[in-house]
Amino acid sequence: MNDFAEFYLSGKDAVFRAVLAAGGNRAAAEDAVAEAYARACARWATVREHPNPTGWVLVTALNVQRSVWRRLRREVLGDVPERSAVREPDGDLRKLLATLPRRQREVVALRLLADLSVAETADLLGIAEGTVTAHLHRALRSLRHQLEPAAVTALRCTPEVA
Incomplete structure (x- = not known):
């Protein structure tokens, strides 16, 4: 198996x-x-030498996703705020994450989820390390x-044990 295939898998x-x-x-x-x-495969000689190739792919994927939404919003929907994007309703965690601002997500x-360090996250997003910790907080x-x-409601609905 070649180097890129192993990286991908x-x-x-x-x-x-x-x-x-x-x-x-x-x-x-x-x-x-x-x-x-x-894109990583097409530039594999360069991406392979990057300090964090997986991080490179992550940021590229996030940028692709963002640019697709921007293009769709401009071409089809007009000037609609990003928050109105239709979200697929599967998974409680994704529903909760969808409520956060984009940078916090x-x-x-x-x-x-990708288990990157604060420094790696800051570098990949082009922001300061303190900004990463503030967004995470x-x-x-x-x-x-x-x-x-939800937890308080669940406790109230639970019958008391005598």
Whole structure:
């Protein structure tokens, strides 16, 4: 098996999960990841030398997904805010992540789902390390806030044991 094939097989699932969690639906995530890996294959001699080839593919896939949405919004929908994007309703985590701002979703996807360090995430997104930690903190606080009412409601609905 060649070098690129091994790279692809070892990282494709993690990249897909991260892109799916960052936003969009399953089909859009599949398309973005496929396009990112196709670009990586075409530039494999350069991408292979990158300090984090998987991170390169992740950022490329996120950029592909973002540019597709921007083009669709301009051509078909006019000036509609990004929040109105149709989300595929499968999985509680994806529903919760979809409520976060785009940059927070990307940080959660890269830091927690792709298991990149703060420095790697900052480098890939082109932001400061402190900004990564701030976005992650805000995202986790928001997710906890959304989860707490559900947990409290579940406790209230549970019959008391005598």
